[in-house]
Amino acid sequence: MKIMANNPSLGGVATPLNEAAQEDGVPPPNGYWLVAWPLGGYSVLLEKRAVVVNAGLLIALLVACLLYLSLGSVPLAPSAVIAAVIGKGDMMTAFMVQELRLPRLVAACFTGAAFALAGVLMQTLARNRLATPGIIGIDNGATAFAVASIVGMGVSIAPPAMALAGATTAAVLTFGLAAGSGTQGYRFIVAGIGVGAVFGAITQLLLARVAIDTANAAYPWTVGSLNARPGGAVQLLGIGLALGLIAALALARSLTLLRFKDATASGLGVSVKARRLQVLMLSVILTAFAVAVAGPVGMVALIGPEIARSLSSARHVPIVASLLSGALVMLLADLAGRTLFAPIEIPVGIVTAVVGGPWLLWILMRPQRSHS
Template identity: 35%
Template structure:
């Protein structure tokens, strides 16, 4: 949604409307969609029981064999769809916050929002809540943490560096709270909370995918509306105000959208780390954009998480790793390379 430099963009007039198109961004977006479809088909068709691609289609429309319908419609397809939606939500959330802070470290993983969702989920587990309570606690924890970060960082407005510094401090505090809660919980609740904290798509069904799909259906148009103001604000708040943008109002709406995306995604799959940080940067390099690209970031996040989950299932088969373990390993390596590049 955020377009590259004018040299790479072209204007197309349709009636009274003028739309700016970036050929490279469009090609990259199409390639990401094709990649997501290909990875999804591989994930659904392979495993202990192989399902050919034609049988996948017939099973999804309800005309396959009972075994194929069970494997595809009840077990594998919900997991893949949840991974695509959660990855898109994390990627879009990370793109919003990196655009606001103008910093690659300005993602929910570092500014405390994912930690707030984790704390809310752990509280629900310790209190003996069901899966619905855990999801609700995760979302409420993310929203509460975001409100606290915004309040502490506000001083005649919210600057990106203050948001990051306050978020990092609150993130460390919440991690200590999580450790305390786990030590006070009984062994069964602690094991459940520990497994949830890792981040996983195992056992995810349509009841996990539908809330994320609903959130994306509502918030993607909001992000599309915010794309132009965010692009202008990347040049500086003063420059954005000079062209008539209400900077603080845009920041509040953008933060609210990013927090809800992060909270819903965490509620569905647990705190899967580093997807929100890495996806926008990878999308920016693929599109060669001057700023963070929202649409490409969402598609990159979907591909990244689905591909990581496929690798987590197949690398040590029949043992399956939680997807959060693999994304943490990949993200940690990427962060080290990023810091090394900044140092140079």
């Protein structure tokens, strides 16, 4: 008897598979592909819809990347952009693509993916589509600490470290104020909104008590912008995002079961308290690293997972689809902010807020899908 390898976030299903059954050619369930390794007798069931959705989002993201690199104050032909990316073409085009637009594109993709991944983890943990890091105050906590380091409050720690400290503080306060109700219910959401409001006020107080030049330097943190990226923060975010994705995929089966009642999840072998702590820590770390790069672009954590859920089946938590959707949303929002009113540039956080407000109302009016 061999056990089938699986990954619920990619549509995998864990099912005992007898070697004799493999030899007899037992067909996979409807809606799944059976991928078998010739050695070892292991197989994987991949959900067709999950594979198609992830592939479609990846293609859409690649097309958006090409569009992002082509459009700007100096439009470039897609063929010239591709040549510049691979190190060919004329020197001026290569400079514009590799030195000016490509680093910002990478920052947009990384931050959008991190925000959306943190969002889907927090929503699953709280069993509430509104429980994103931005709405429950984690974004504002990270922003307040990052701004404190910029305006010179006697702290010399780098912004990513300060953002992580702020996000952790906000998460601890939110869970402390919601003690007794856990992460479920609207008490948790209301506590998070209150904590976020306090940290937002602290940020404004810090900016009001410093010189105008210092306040202008810290301003991008307060609205969300990819125009002022701290050195090394993008690389740190990339490493954190890669490790976070691996950790999220490892927790995929537990995340799927955490959507049900605690007794049900425990009965199916999930250590509920330990998994909740792990998911919370992962969401806080991803949010802090993303805020350190772009500031509090909170609506991406709401829009990205909602797009992924609307495209995916309800059987699994769409981890990869949420990551790709978040990157796509952030990329398109920053592109719109750069080009719609050129030469005036609109911060990406303002663009996502304009889009995210109606989206939030739509989520509130739209019935939640069942997990059954």
